[in-house]
Amino acid sequence: MQDYQEAFRAFVLPLIAFALFLGLWSFSAARIETSLGQLPGPVAVWDQAANLVTEHREERHKEAAFYQRQEQRNRQKLAEDPAADVHIRPYTGKPTFLDQIVTSLLTVFTGFMLATVIAVPLGVLTGLSRNVYRSINPIVQIFKPVSPLAWLPIVTIIVSAVYVTDDPLFSKSYLTSAITVTLCCLWPTLINTAVGVSSMDRDLANVGKVLRLSWFTTVWKIALPSAIPMIFTGLRLSLSIGWMVLIAAEMLAQNPGLGKFVWDEFQNGSSNSLGRIMVAVFTIGIIGFLLDRGMLMLQRRVSWDKEAILR
């Protein structure tokens, strides 16, 4: 009976809260008139979400037609001159909302991976050695609070100057956004890793000394596993910060992701714009939530202490 009550509460209470939220939103939206029309309520936002999916489908149709035309043109070219140089080129139309979600996810993962690759080893080193900690701590503390919007112009200029190739694999805006995400989200991982490693249980460290393990084996077999919970806390924080930073970075760097979507809708100022921006807001929130849950599951898999309660 207890279990049922528990499950009931866990399921129904959030539903009730959500329903209240929708009601409150609907009520207040109807009362606010902006220059772009009435503030959209839940129904209007749902309509816009459906619109965005329809637009995506239409764009896919156009893409298929585009490739057909291209192939036809190429066949004609080859018929006239068999030695002609023909290739299939990617669709030139605009990225749809769903494409933009994918771009955002790719960019945030790139930035996050880069940050992890830099922060975890550095954090381990910092945790193990008191001297390393003393030397890099001031630098970390100074760069930690810098907002992504302040990094962006510098990163843009550096990328423009350094990334000069005739045939670029990545677009400059993609690199700029990813690097800005890295710069902002490496600090939680770095600090948490350092703390996790340095607070390794003294008993475990002594075991390592008794067994005369090499430095590398100590790190790999004792320090890292015991620091996993802290490292993952850091990673989760980093990912959520990275996701937030990404949206801002994309708006300014014009990387074709969700940030650019919001910015473009704002610029358009059409009657649908507010509704579409709200769809983007919900999408960003839901994706952020899913990313966090994903990291949590990963943490559960990797953690040695299965008894630990992970939220």
Next chain:
Amino acid sequence: MKIKLDWTPLASEGKRLQRSLQIVTAIVVLGLLAGTQQPARAGDLEKEDLKFGFIKLTDMAPLAIAYEKRYFEDEGLYVTLEAQANWKVLLDRVIDGELDGAHMLAGQPLGATIGFGTKADIITAFSMDLNGNGITVSNDVWEQMKAHVPYKDGKPVHPIKADYLKPVVDKYKKEGKPFKMGMVFPVSTHNYELRYWLAAGGIHPGYYAPAKGDITGQINADALLSVTPPPQMPSTLEAGTIYGYCVGEPWNQQAVFKGIGVPVITDYEIWKDNPEKVFGVSQEWADKYPNTHKAVLKALIRAAMWLDSGGLENRKEAARIMSRPEYVGADYEVIANSMTGTFEYEKGDTRSVPDFNVFFRYNATYPYYSDAVWYLSQMRRWGQIADYKPDSWYMDMAKQVYRPDLYAEAAKELIAEGKAQAGDFPDFASESGFRPPQSEFIDGITYDGTKPNAYLAQFPIGLKGKDKVN
């Protein structure tokens, strides 16, 4: 955490090395083979995948139409159109090669070439449209202006001169409130038209002093002009940061539709049939890809012809295309107004302005040297060009930046292909590139493109001759 250490025996290590070497060799050989392609024949396109930038304004229409009606594809070009955040980002991206070309303000290629702002050699061989801008003021300012505007049959007499704004500006000055107005870019047509209108009414719009590092353009100003990107103009007006602005459509109609402001004049009334936007590319790009450039021009000319033909139906279709979020994005009704030749001033006061946007008629697409010289003269008038320059300097600059020769090549090919007629274009054999003297300005002063210094001498407000900003 269990870590499996996999020690592969040396033998299979060797095999793996061998395999990698084979793959690397194959890649290198293929790469070399790919490099030895046949040279391109004359007339072949050097580059087919292009990216053009634009700003969300209705006069990017030729680009949108050339894409949607497949004129680009007809020329063998695969073009991606990308909206840019603001004019500065757009110019920078053309200069550093991220964009192959862009929808530009007529003054941008000139400003970049003379070094006001980022220095770079930009040229243009295609004028995208004539007219298309308006000046809007806030509801508050309009209420105060109304007291001075002459009325006939209950409606304000147009054109509404800045003379009627002057008392309002003076009042603000007396109260110690700076009268702020917005325009889109320091070398924009909007900046020069707004200044022209203000100065004709006796309001000083401010000087630039780039030699001294002052590029705000507010020295000695009665009205303080600053930069805002076009789509943000209505919200900036609503927020009260500025009291008026000069911008292209649909941002004037947007203001009146949303009840934020009142458009008082269109640039058609300031200077009839003034050149507005151009299609700009970097000199380097044009030199490297001449055939591609010609193909682009051909597609754009066809798009411009389409826009000015077919009566209102084509314009309505264009408005519908541009209301898509990837182009201009504003509501169809807002865009359709000016595109179909009507313009709403005060709410309910809609007047017919059939030439509000001209895309091809009156040789709108031909890049006249006299247009370039006008912009250069205004740059001199307001101090962006700090020193006196002889008339010959203006001619040389104009001839370097505006390229009617490239336009003529493209047009002739279209005529040969039967897609256009010789009568649609100026007579290339006899065209000097200078329009005959124009006098349809709001202050009645005549502009002769061959004599810029004499032209500047006629203005009561503005630098002239050997004047400098002190």
